[in-house]
Amino acid sequence: MSLLPVEEALQRVLDGITPLGSETVDLIAAGGRVLADDVIARLTQPPFNASAMDGYAVRGDDVKSAPAHFTVIGEANAGGPFNGVVGPGEAVRIFTGGSLPEGADTVVIQENTERSGNALTVLEAASRGANIRSMGSDFRADETLLKAGRLIDASAITLAAAGGHAHLAVRRKPRIAILATGDELVPPGNQPGVGQIISSNPYGLAALIESFGGKAHLLGIAADNMPALANALADADDADVLVTIGGASVGDRDLVKPALEARGMALDFWKVAIRPGKPMLFGRLNAQQRVLGLPGNPLSCLITARIFLVPLLYALLGRTDDPLAEQTAVLAGEIPENGPRQHYMRALLTPVPGELPRAAPLSSFDSAHITALATANALIVRPPCAKSASIGEVVRVLPIDF
Ligand SMILES: Nc1nc2c(c(=O)[nH]1)N[C@H]1C(S)=C(S)[C@@H](COP(=O)(O)OP(=O)(O)OC[C@H]3O[C@@H](n4cnc5c(N)ncnc54)[C@H](O)[C@@H]3O)O[C@H]1N2
Numbered sequence: 001m002s003l004l005p006v007e008e009a010l011q012r013v014l015d016g017i018t019p020l021g022s023e024t025v026d027l028i029a030a031g032g033r034v035l036a037d038d039v040i041a042r043l044t045q046p047p048f049n050a051s052a053m054d055g056y057a058v059r060g061d062d063v064k065s066a067p068a069h070f071t072v073i074g075e076a077n078a079g080g081p082f083n084g085v086v087g088p089g090e091a092v093r094i095f096t097g098g099s100l101p102e103g104a105d106t107v108v109i110q111e112n113t114e115r116s117g118n119a120l121t122v123l124e125a126a127s128r129g130a131n132i133r134s135m136g137s138d139f140r141a142d143e144t145l146l147k148a149g150r151l152i153d154a155s156a157i158t159l160a161a162a163g164g165h166a167h168l169a170v171r172r173k174p175r176i177a178i179l180a181t182g183d184e185l186v187p188p189g190n191q192p193g194v195g196q197i198i199s200s201n202p203y204g205l206a207a208l209i210e211s212f213g214g215k216a217h218l219l220g221i222a223a224d225n226m227p228a229l230a231n232a233l234a235d236a237d238d239a240d241v242l243v244t245i246g247g248a249s250v251g252d253r254d255l256v257k258p259a260l261e262a263r264g265m266a267l268d269f270w271k272v273a274i275r276p277g278k279p280m281l282f283g284r285l286n287a288q289q290r291v292l293g294l295p296g297n298p299l300s301c302l303i304t305a306r307i308f309l310v311p312l313l314y315a316l317l318g319r320t321d322d323p324l325a326e327q328t329a330v331l332a333g334e335i336p337e338n339g340p341r342q343h344y345m346r347a348l349l350t351p352v353p354g355e356l357p358r359a360a361p362l363s364s365f366d367s368a369h370i371t372a373l374a375t376a377n378a379l380i381v382r383p384p385c386a387k388s389a390s391i392g393e394v395v396r397v398l399p400i401d402f
């Protein structure tokens, strides 16, 4: 059976996807979520011509040359405007953020003045309009401040709040159910018996899912038999995506595919030209739910999740940016020729000022070895059947932050 190329497999996973519905949350809860609607300014910022400095509001004509003499007629601070009019030879004490009084069009900074009682001397000439933030210079009411599909970060929250919004429409978090399968598995915190190992994958996967905006729901561990699998799969009905771990290969106890098919999954593909991760499968249950069957080896599991599940999460969230894009780097170690599967090799990426970063491949290729993944910060992407590559060659890399 020929293996499906990674790019085609990914296209099939994302085919026909539409973003999930939205919900309204307050600004505190909006951080890290994805904006579902454009944010339109309800207010103008600054709402009035405001002073950018502590100093004196005057008429520009009066400070064309220095020294110039004034009478201080009042004070304007942030939140406390001066209600009179500034005439020729008059100045109003003003503080940063204060509203510029009528008649004034210039602010001279305090450091360039001398004051004695109400008598003020401006020691340096200033140009008209100096030190003023004009009304609406940041944004005006009805302007689009933020576009739907962006990640809501600290600056987006600040802007939305300043624009008059206390709540934002965000995409519902994709619900991802995770089922570990295998007679040999015990949950973390237990002492494994003979032949047993710790079920580590669901926890790493959950962290990955949550860090990319999803909601992980652990379904526990199902034993390698059809009734146990059927029972566990029944708990995944409300998930947007069901992820199974393990049991995806060709062994006698690799029952995940038949168990999913018995539940009504329409298989889209099984086995991809990817290393690690070849035995992964993809299908749909009840038309709505996407199913990713990931391999049990920890590396295979996390890397296939990064390649297939993370873009799926992004599509469900309607994210429009592409922080996941591949980059290029200069190879800092030899790599052998590649086999027929696209190989994602763990590597250490080091920035080099003004040049492409350096990618040093890590030595372990074993898809069950977790330590190398914890050290790596990138994957070198080796296309199927690529020739051996030497130090200095430019290669494709995928930065990873997990
Ligand atoms: N004859 C063949 N054998 C295998 C092939 C093949 O093509 N022909 N493919 C190999 C590849 S590639 C991979 S990857 C593995 C994947 O196998 P499965 O998805 O069926 O995974 P399991 O056999 O269930 O487990 C593999 C390995 O991972 C451990 N595991 C499973 N679940 C977890 C978990 N939740 N946490 C931590 N570790 C887990 C499991 O104990 C096994 O050691 O198949 C090859 N075989």
Ligand code: MOO
Pocket: 274, 275, 276, 277, 278, 279, 295, 297, 300, 367, 368
């Ligand atoms: O591709 Mo498997 O994922 O080699 O270990």
